[in-house]
Amino acid sequence: MIISKSDITRIEAYLWEIPKSFSPKMRVPARILASETLLDNIMEDRSLVQLVNVASLPGIQGASLVMPDVHEGYGFPIGGVAATVYPEGAISPGGIGYDINCGVRLLTSQQKITDIRDRLESLSKELYAQIPSGMGKGGQIKLSLQEIDEVLHNGAEWAVQKGYGVNDDLAFMESNGRLHNADASMVSEMAKKRGADQLGTIGSGNHFVEVDYVEEVFDETIAKSYGLSKNQVVVLIHTGSRGLGHQVATDYIRQIMAAMPTYDIEVPDRELACVPFNSQEGQNYFKAMGAAANYAWCNREIISWEVRRAWKNIFGPTIEPLKLMYDVAHNIAKIEEHSIEGKRIKVIVHRKGATRAFGPGFGELPEKYRNVGQPVIIPGSMGTCSYVLAGTDKSMQLTFGSCCHGAGRRLSRTAAKKQVNAPVLKEQLKEKGIFVEAGSFKGIAEEAPIAYKDVNRVVETVSDSGIAKKVVKLRPVAVVKG
Amino acid sequence: MNIVYLPHTADIRMGIQGSDLMELFQAGAIGMGNILKEGICEKKARGPIKYKIEIKAVDPTCLLIDFLSEILSTSYVEKAVFCKVKFLKLTHETAIAEIQGVQVEEFDEEIKAVTYHEADVHRTDNGHWETMVIFDI
Numbered sequence: 169m170i171i172s173k174s175d176i177t178r179i180e181a182y183l184w185e186i187p188k189s190f191s192p193k194m195r196v197p198a199r200i201l202a203s204e205t206l207l208d209n210i211m212e213d214r215s216l217v218q219l220v221n222v223a224s225l226p227g228i229q230g231a232s233l234v235m236p237d238v239h240e241g242y243g244f245p246i247g248g249v250a251a252t253v254y255p256e257g258a259i260s261p262g263g264i265g266y267d268i269n270c271g272v273r274l275l276t277s278q279q280k281i282t283d284i285r286d287r288l289e290s291l292s293k294e295l296y297a298q299i300p301s302g303m304g305k306g307g308q309i310k311l312s313l314q315e316i317d318e319v320l321h322n323g324a325e326w327a328v329q330k331g332y333g334v335n336d337d338l339a340f341m342e343s344n345g346r347l348h349n350a351d352a353s354m355v356s357e358m359a360k361k362r363g364a365d366q367l368g369t370i371g372s373g374n375h376f377v378e379v380d381y382v383e384e385v386f387d388e389t390i391a392k393s394y395g396l397s398k399n400q401v402v403v404l405i406h407t408g409s410r411g412l413g414h415q416v417a418t419d420y421i422r423q424i425m426a427a428m429p430t431y432d433i434e435v436p437d438r439e440l441a442c443v444p445f446n447s448q449e450g451q452n453y454f455k456a457m458g459a460a461a462n463y464a465w466c467n468r469e470i471i472s473w474e475v476r477r478a479w480k481n482i483f484g485p486t487i488e489p490l491k492l493m494y495d496v497a498h499n500i501a502k503i504e505e506h507s508i509e510g511k512r513i514k515v516i517v518h519r520k521g522a523t524r525a526f527g528p529g530f531g532e533l534p535e536k537y538r539n540v541g542q543p544v545i546i547p548g549s550m551g552t553c554s555y556v557l558a559g560t561d562k563s564m565q566l567t568f569g570s571c572c573h574g575a576g577r578r579l580s581r582t583a584a585k586k587q588v589n590a591p592v593l594k595e596q597l598k599e600k601g602i603f604v605e606a607g608s609f610k611g612i613a614e615e616a617p618i619a620y621k622d623v624n625r626v627v628e629t630v631s632d633s634g635i636a637k638k639v640v641k642l643r644p645v646a647v648v649k650g
Numbered sequence: 651m652n653i654v655y656l657p658h659t660a661d662i663r664m665g666i667q668g669s670d671l672m673e674l675f676q677a678g679a680i681g682m683g684n685i686l687k688e689g690i691c692e693k694k695a696r697g698p699i700k701y702k703i704e705i706k707a708v709d710p711t712c713l714l715i716d717f718l719s720e721i722l723s724t725s726y727v728e729k730a731v732f733c734k735v736k737f738l739k740l741t742h743e744t745a746i747a748e749i750q751g752v753q754v755e756e757f758d759e760e761i762k763a764v765t766y767h768e769a770d771v772h773r774t775d776n777g778h779w780e781t782m783v784i785f786d787i
Contacts, residue, residue: 239659241660266765305755358727371760414786422716422719426708580658
């Protein structure tokens with residue numbers, strides 16, 4: 169399939185459409201939220217072919233969508249949103265991805281960057297010492313199979329109950345850090361074995377823990393509601409459900425692929441394998457996905473505990489504790505109600521590399537955020553910047569209440585390694601005041617800023633399109649990678 | 651046996667070729683092992699950790715991906731890399747094999763999954779078997 173620019177129509181300043189008539193398999197149009205420059209970048213890989221394929225899913229509603237940070241994935245593009253009709257529409261594990269509930273959280277401190285500038289190098293080393301990557305011997309917590317079941321059932325609450333978390337954090341997480349549809353009995357023994365020693369670990373790839381400061385405030389009112397102010401030091405954590413989630417996705421893609429003929433479903437790519445949500449296989453997956461999502465929330469809460477410990481080790485036991493600003497998933501499926509062609513419809517929203525971005529008035533939000541909208545955390549690459557935005561009503565109209573999830577990769581890992589001298593980059597970043605601690609130079613090269621799109625451009629696009637409001641811009645000062 | 655690593659925007663794309671199906675599957679295991687721990691399968695093909703794997707699938711493509719997924723999962727549980735594969739049975743729908751591996755202190759790369767995307771086990775004009783395998787990183 170070849171898609172050229174003449175196949176794409178501009179329907180709003182930042183919204184483009186490939187009409188349903190483009191392919192007989194499409195059930196809805198495919199839409200791209202992007203500036204023209206970003207659209208041209210997006211067309212350099214096969215993201216749009218994958219977007220068109222997603223438009224063929226049974227029961228898909230409105231349009232298949234991609235955000236401006238989209239890049240080619242496997243089956244679904246990364247940075248995509250697909251909503252299927254509840255309860256008989258498709259659920260596709262590939263539309264959530266292998267890293268179930270990969271997500272981001274932001275912790276806030278009471279310190280200003282000037283207070284900690286001379287401690288950054290030791291802070292980065294302490295964070296690296298406290299937070300295992302999980303690439304080798306695993307994390308500090310080893311769980312029995314019974315304890316894993318408790319984690320899968322209770323999510324972040326488990327960490328709080330066991331003294332690895334803070335009760336006040338729970339109100340500041342998407343779904344309060346626990347999906348109630350989770351069922352640990354739907355998770356394989358292999359997945360549980362993989363998860364037994366990985367709580368509190370970040371993994372590798374693009375996962376990280378990063379210390380930033382608020383460089384710029386765009387909206388004082390919302391920033392105040394979120395507890396953010398200029399020059400304030402904050403911590404960003406990006407990771408997911410680790411090997412347990414990867415195994416759940418692997419297990420269910422295989423099972424669902426085998427079940428598709430029963431429901432007379434054919435898909436253009438095996439990674440789009442799907443079944444009706446209300447089928448036995450669909451329900452089993454949804455329960456297992458919920459369990460893996462709970463593991464991820466628990467994992468990020470325990471990593472926060474490790475960060476808080478590092479903080480005390482460097483700044484002393486009386487330092488004001490770090491508070492959770494918000495925790496949001498960007499690989500997940502949720503049952504939500506949206507307006508589609510003037511009607512309120514219950515849908516299964518698949519977000520793969522896309523962040524929920526609900527506007528003001530959303531009941532799940534903590535009271536202090538309810539009037540300003542849900543925080544949306546957009547990490548950039550190390551050495552550039554990240555953003556906090558606020559969800560808007562327009563995201564509910566255009567993108568099923570969704571926004572981008574990062575800068576989006578531009579270069580392959582191979583190309584990045586060829587172009588980047590990692591030891592030199594580490595020194596250059598240090599000269600800029602950014603201390604990087606990583607498991608390998610290879611990891612630094614693969615995640616170098618050059619490998620990513622310009623996050624400023626991506627954020628400008630979502631902001632100008634109205635699906636999220638810029639609140640603050642963050643500048644990194646210490647980065648820890650697996 | 652031939653293994654090549656090709657660019658992919660976010661993940662790793664690996665092309666493998668074998669003179670027969672058995673060699674293709676072995677190439678997959680070696681290629682994946684070398685991603686998990688760079689060069690490990692070139693140094694030490696055998697190891698003390700042994701596992702028996704049994705996979706059934708609808709076609710050779712699914713069989714290969716499921717077979718590699720099973721080796722990957724075992725690698726993470728055992729903290730080991732499996733480079734040596736001895737087949738007890740290999741048809742287009744069934745693979746029964748003994749895998750042998752060595753323990754590692756740490757993996758160089760974390761592979762989230764072996765995906766079905768772009769995988770297509772087929773015979774080439776010269777009678778060899780080949781496919782592409784995309785690893786989610």
